[in-house]
Amino acid sequence: MSADERAPRPGDAPFTERTPRVVAARRLTRRSGRDRAERFLAEGAQAVREALAWAAAGRGRVHELFVTATAGARNPELVREAAAAGVRVSGVTDKAAAVLSETVTPQGVVAVCSSVDVPLDVALAGGPRLVAVLHGVADPGNAGTVVRVADAAGADAVVFAGDAVDPHNGKCVRASTGSVFHLPIARARDADGVFAALRGAGLRLVAADGYAPEDLVTADLRGDLAAPTAWVFGSEAHGLPDEVVDSLDAALKVPIYGSAESLNLATAAAVCLYASARAQRA
Amino acid sequence: MSADERAPRPGDAPFTERTPRVVAARRLTRRSGRDRAERFLAEGAQAVREALAWAAAGRGRVHELFVTATAGARNPELVREAAAAGVRVSGVTDKAAAVLSETVTPQGVVAVCSSVDVPLDVALAGGPRLVAVLHGVADPGNAGTVVRVADAAGADAVVFAGDAVDPHNGKCVRASTGSVFHLPIARARDADGVFAALRGAGLRLVAADGYAPEDLVTADLRGDLAAPTAWVFGSEAHGLPDEVVDSLDAALKVPIYGSAESLNLATAAAVCLYASARAQRA
Numbered sequence: 001m002s003a004d005e006r007a008p009r010p011g012d013a014p015f016t017e018r019t020p021r022v023v024a025a026r027r028l029t030r031r032s033g034r035d036r037a038e039r040f041l042a043e044g045a046q047a048v049r050e051a052l053a054w055a056a057a058g059r060g061r062v063h064e065l066f067v068t069a070t071a072g073a074r075n076p077e078l079v080r081e082a083a084a085a086g087v088r089v090s091g092v093t094d095k096a097a098a099v100l101s102e103t104v105t106p107q108g109v110v111a112v113c114s115s116v117d118v119p120l121d122v123a124l125a126g127g128p129r130l131v132a133v134l135h136g137v138a139d140p141g142n143a144g145t146v147v148r149v150a151d152a153a154g155a156d157a158v159v160f161a162g163d164a165v166d167p168h169n170g171k172c173v174r175a176s177t178g179s180v181f182h183l184p185i186a187r188a189r190d191a192d193g194v195f196a197a198l199r200g201a202g203l204r205l206v207a208a209d210g211y212a213p214e215d216l217v218t219a220d221l222r223g224d225l226a227a228p229t230a231w232v233f234g235s236e237a238h239g240l241p242d243e244v245v246d247s248l249d250a251a252l253k254v255p256i257y258g259s260a261e262s263l264n265l266a267t268a269a270a271v272c273l274y275a276s277a278r279a280q281r282a
Numbered sequence: 283m284s285a286d287e288r289a290p291r292p293g294d295a296p297f298t299e300r301t302p303r304v305v306a307a308r309r310l311t312r313r314s315g316r317d318r319a320e321r322f323l324a325e326g327a328q329a330v331r332e333a334l335a336w337a338a339a340g341r342g343r344v345h346e347l348f349v350t351a352t353a354g355a356r357n358p359e360l361v362r363e364a365a366a367a368g369v370r371v372s373g374v375t376d377k378a379a380a381v382l383s384e385t386v387t388p389q390g391v392v393a394v395c396s397s398v399d400v401p402l403d404v405a406l407a408g409g410p411r412l413v414a415v416l417h418g419v420a421d422p423g424n425a426g427t428v429v430r431v432a433d434a435a436g437a438d439a440v441v442f443a444g445d446a447v448d449p450h451n452g453k454c455v456r457a458s459t460g461s462v463f464h465l466p467i468a469r470a471r472d473a474d475g476v477f478a479a480l481r482g483a484g485l486r487l488v489a490a491d492g493y494a495p496e497d498l499v500t501a502d503l504r505g506d507l508a509a510p511t512a513w514v515f516g517s518e519a520h521g522l523p524d525e526v527v528d529s530l531d532a533a534l535k536v537p538i539y540g541s542a543e544s545l546n547l548a549t550a551a552a553v554c555l556y557a558s559a560r561a562q563r564a
Contacts, residue, residue: 257435258434
């Protein structure tokens, strides 16, 4: 089959929300469906472009692409690129695109991708120097934004530990703006096992903890942040449990110079990860 | 009237969504209504507590407090504190609280406050060293998060310049988690006038611009960030217009060490403002 044969042709009837392949893909909007199929949905032209690049690099697979007539007309090169890469491309109705979408305004272009997460030992291979750990973070938008920040700060991996959100959640994927495809992501329920593996990889485990007595500037001036570091972040609502903070190598807060009570998760992570990234490059 | 007389009493019929004072307050959920009345709504126990502290410091006024039976029972000290401060406290039905709310789950406690913004010259009085300027930022959640970050980083003021969101927008107030009450906020449509006033206050104007050739670490190592600085941030969707960037004293990007295309507005602002805060304290 040539690339042209894989792309939808003008005469083809678009898939509806009742077409079996759309019905199957729709199950991926739920965590149970994603876990079972080990696939997820990447929605929007930018996410699909990132997914194709990730697959082209041999890091995963794009199984198929659904595209509405409007989105197809707007992104002809994306459709061509997908077809050329051997991805099955199917036209869908606007309603079918809507049932596959987790956004208010469906983008009209959705890829079915294999899961991005890799085993923890794979994520930590190759001497990581900066890792972000999300411990029990439940909000997908926050988690995705931290993945984006970790990617920007040059982190080597992101680990979702404990009872955390699924990194393949639509809101997480969207908030990451493609970063879920850029750096290794691992998931493990057993947080103690994660911490042991991080230590085994030579990383110093630092809790980002708004209640810590010491702030990261003080630690940085002492040279602590230049060491290979895994920053451990807790949920925005509850922070890190005391027993987790106590089990790590250090706890540091972002200094609050004004009257705010705290920073939100993503902005705190930005300050922490960039402080380490800078110290490691100095 | 004693404080006790101001609080709603068990026999009082709660206000409904048709009670004139609730109808008047509801107009404050729209920008036109807020602009006309020069008042806005602060919802939730935390925001109301911050509003009362702000009023107690003589920086503004809380005109009245609406509270549902459930929220009143949960926050008796807040109701007492408001009444003791001379604030008119009225019981409202759940439905009335819902029409005053801009959240999915109404908090049941809403204060009518005088606007927080002050004239630009007032915001810039007293030799400011760190100011955040939001230029044309339209998303209220992003704007509120930047106000929170600016507060945390010890900024002296936040200026909403150009065609920007109203800082009193419910989502902005909520995202700021009380910070709109902590530091001076000014608004001005005329961005050039804002920049002139900032220069007049001795501040160096730095554009946060993802396309700038130089990054903030390089500038910091040269000592540039220790100077009194106004960081100018553009909208997340469009960034800063070229002519604005060209009119400022410098443009700096947050370095991207990994594969992310960019940071979002709030995380970029966190890295920029904290870099200055730290340099100024070194």
